[in-house]
Amino acid sequence: MMQTRTLTTLNTSRTPQMIFWGVRWSALIYLSVLIALPLIVISVEGLRGGIWSFWDSITRPAALSAIFISVWTAALMTVINMIMGTLTAYVLVQYRFPGKRWLDSLIDLPFAIPTLVTGVMLILLYGPQTPIGGWIEDQFGMRIVFSSPGIVLALLFLGYPFVIRAVQPVLASLDIHQQEAAYTLGASSWLTFRRIVFPAILPAMITGGLLSFARALGEFGSIVIVSGNIPMRSQTAAVYIYGQVESGNLAAASSVSLVLMAIALLTTLLVDYLARRRTAHA
């Protein structure tokens, strides 16, 4: 046994071994400092007054509804983008048409553009004094910006690429023979999509959808510009946190942050799990 140990440690010469440990530790320490430290700060601040004060902070009506609004707007966005994103990916993979390359490039725009600028753009397009915003308000009596549709719209913009970029490669790598086989068996293309294509891309759809959901939960830059910020109606959790920080209520800000992070972390763990399952199947 002794001999065993000596040999393993000595086997590769010292330098690579040291590099190995050096790399691991610097990476992990860096990650810990950069990520765990803020996590600790938020946890400590959020729980400073004890679990009951934490509970109190997050069950306050304005806090609870802000979390709720964040979740439902993000969820609505996720559902819409899972449908439209999959459709876009499908069109991009299946068809050739003029402007396809342009569309394909344009899809990444939300990744590239500052979200604050997104907010500004949406106000300039849908603001009540603009032709479009004014027309919609006159015709439908519905206000886009400074209201919850504005939040959903900003999130739709933000989350559009996620599902597309997750589904696109899966669709492209789908075995065409499977679809052809289905056609020869007399299946309509809708049936083929539903029974052959859809099950194959569903994990990617969900992964992309959940990622965009998690991303949307924390969104601030565009929301702070387009939302009406009415507590209980159009105030999202990120903006609520901003308000609590501004009014010096750090405990409340941290508590709500913790809840947001827990939701987001659960979501990413779910994504992780789904991705794992997908690779296991492949």
Added chain:
Amino acid sequence: MRKFVLIGLVLSYAGVLLLAPMLALVINLLEYGLDTIWAAITTPEALLALRLSLILALCSVMINTVMGVLIAWVLVRHQFWGKRFFNAVVDLPFVVSPVIVGYVLIVLFGRQGWLSGFPVQLAFSTAGMLLVTVFVSLPFVIREVMPVLAAITPEQEEAAFTLGASHTLTFRRILLPILWPSILYGIVLTLARSLGEFGAAAVAGGGVQGVTETATIYVYRALQDRNDVGAYSIAVILGLMAVGILILMNWLRPQEGKKHVD
């Protein structure tokens, strides 16, 4: 027939969602006339803000590229206790509200903060802004590199080892060329996220004009000052940078059937 309905549907959705807002911004800006726009862009404050944004973004790209590749390496290749936890928290910057990030920096490094004895002034300084920018753009390189790294079989490296190549040489000559496209894509995403950061940088830096004011903070303040032409023109510059980044992304995006660069 259905083909055209689907294409039409997708094009109009993408057009309304993505293109229309861009056009609205550009049209609103162009109403001011080019001279006014040029004057608005070339004010010292605007230039300083753009400069700071670029410096922060470039620094954050450098740090996150090096550390991102390292972290991806450790998360893919090393086995250690708590690996799944680390793997999960990498995405955290993605979802933490940026305002909270800025405020955590102040809680940590502020005057009466937990680590107020820290030798470098981080709260309300460009160094602190860099730190929060690095934080919010951390996941991109890692997430781009990890799957590619995981797909490389160890034999490629082992082959190099048996040919006498050291670990570093193997990394440089064998792994890096394979990883490079995904690293570049990650860099571009990092750049975009860093340039666009607003909430965290504003809180962490204090938004002092010409000192800790980034381009996005400038846009925000210009809107408040009713300096619409200043806000729109810097917004359009940021948008143009975004389009440039977009072109890079499209060029670099790992594509099917083109996995290996020749």
Added chain:
Amino acid sequence: MRKLWLWVILLMSFAPTQAQTQPITLTLAAYAVPREAYAKIIPLFQADWLRQTGQEVIFEESYLASGAQSRAVVGGFAADVVALSHEQHVTNIVNAGLITADWQDNPYNGMVSASVAVLVVRPGNPREIFDWADIAQPGIEVITPDPATSGGAQWNVMGAYGAAYRGQVEGYEAGEAGALQFITDVFINVSVMDADGRESFLTFERGIGDVAITYENEYFAGLAAGGEYEIIYPSSTILIENPVAVVDVYVDQNGTREVAEAFVAFLYTPEAQAAFAESGFRPPVIQIDPDIDVTPEVEPTPEATAEGETQFPVIEDLFTIEDFGGWEVVVPSIFGDDGIYTRMIAEVKGQ
């Protein structure tokens, strides 16, 4: 251009502790609204200081929401002078031990400018709003900032609350119950609450709402920028006072006490007050010099001009925050976690 960059590099590299003959840097942390006024005052002061001491003063200016600014200074933003919208925000800095001297020890109680809470309506006043009571009518859309983030918003709430409390709002009983009922009815009508006062007024400018609760100076600033709307002075409203203070700990650190104190003193000079007035600010409570013309350059409302009125209009029933015990009482009891406003807003918007 080039010179400015050089300075920025210089300033980023070491703290501004230069000898008297060298330029000195003064950091001003102000709330966002009086930016235009400071843009006029600072060059005047720079010239004045250069003339008196032969030293150049370089300004670093930060304009943020008042609460954010206060927090930043407490958190370590080493500003020499703070100019905020809300006394409570200075008190926070005092409580952090950064302001050690009695900053209110001057004839103006530490206040450098004043304003009043007013109502601003669309041109022609189509919804016929003439006083507080009218904005509580069902169907009127009201815009005001969020008291959680905006010091100014708290002034607005206290203006409405106070007027009703004093029995000056038609249809509401004097006293706490009536005042609460009044602000409840008003906030049922509120549709957008932005993070700070300026943003809120910009939302109104963008066409949202029938009436904005805002400050007199905000109205004048908007008018100067070409905005089209009308101001309505309520018969009873609150006097808004904006404090300014030297941050003792930081000026001693930075070696800027002398110039910081001189700057604060300069803010009370007729020229500086004239600049404030141009931007629509009233002078602090105690008239500095009755001979100074503190008329804003901008013409007030058409009606006011028609009546030949050039001074800031006189409010019939002007009250101050001191009438309600000062901010140290009002902030917890009205805006605290369990305050009247906090409970009211949750109830109103939760329906």
Added chain:
Amino acid sequence: MSINLTNIHKGYGAQVVVDDVSLEIESGELFVLLGPSGSGKSTILRLIAGLTPLDQGGIALHGRDVSLLPPQQRGVGFVFQNYSLFQHMTAEQNIAFGLEVKRVPRSERQARVTELLQLIEMETMGKRYPHQLSGGQQQRVAVARALAQRPEVLLLDEPFGALDVKIRAQLRQNLRAIQTQLGVTTILVTHDQEEAFELADRIGVIDGGKLLEVGTPDQLYRAPKHRFTATFLGNANLFPAHRNGSKVYLGDQHLPAPPDTDHLTGQPVEMMLRPESIEIALNPTDLKGSVLGQATVTQLAFAGALERVTVQLEDRVLQVLIHPAQSRQLGIRPGDRIWLGVQEYHLLATNHHSGAG
């Protein structure tokens, strides 16, 4: 002695992968490690190359103890099962990589690459990328890459595993030719006995992490010491027997004992009869070897060059291979009674069971 393994041992936790293996390989020899998948043969190769750290024992290459050296310093060429060519480099660049690492001057490098490309008969394809090459071509480039540095030892891990049968046969000949030409000591790992027979100077049979026996292909085929070797290398009819005096008793039958089997006297042994060493005749007098007895034909099957005849001798079922011509001449059909004889047979000790047990 070119490669010398002394009591090497490798385990992962409780699982023993290489169990106390000792082996000596001569210079210039082509040695084949043969065993089923999971037998530990690839691990032995990786231990020699230094890709897997050794738990116990020693490895010497050309008299130099390399047990503790990293793979970079062992001077072995390694060819992986999936070739593992560097995908972003051309064939030439792949071959030149090891020379670059050793800082061989450019001109010399170029000359060596050309030489190797000639050796693998791919002179015109040096500029191609791996994905532009067929599997066989990639495999040859991998061999050339491993040979570029003129290693003392060449290790090949299932080098033909992923190729189809035809290419495999052709590449085997190529490899054998190259190996003979260069005289480089080579260990090849495979699970394919045909491959082992065709290439090996000597074969080492491995199962369950243990090196069971080593010998020339002929030795191992005709006179294996282990039941595992007997069955893994070709087909074998095995029957319990015992040796007494100068005879071997197989049930009621007895045959002369093979030479050099005295030590098996009294022990339970097994008799191994290769299918092709059994004769079939209609009369016992037509048999050339010893008579086994009379049996019934149960099945006839065409098996290419030979015909497979299944016969039942009392309660034993035997596989016999005969020439189709003979089959036609005898005119046998299922159900026919025939006589069996045997010319060559071999005895194995029964207790020498295969496997790690």
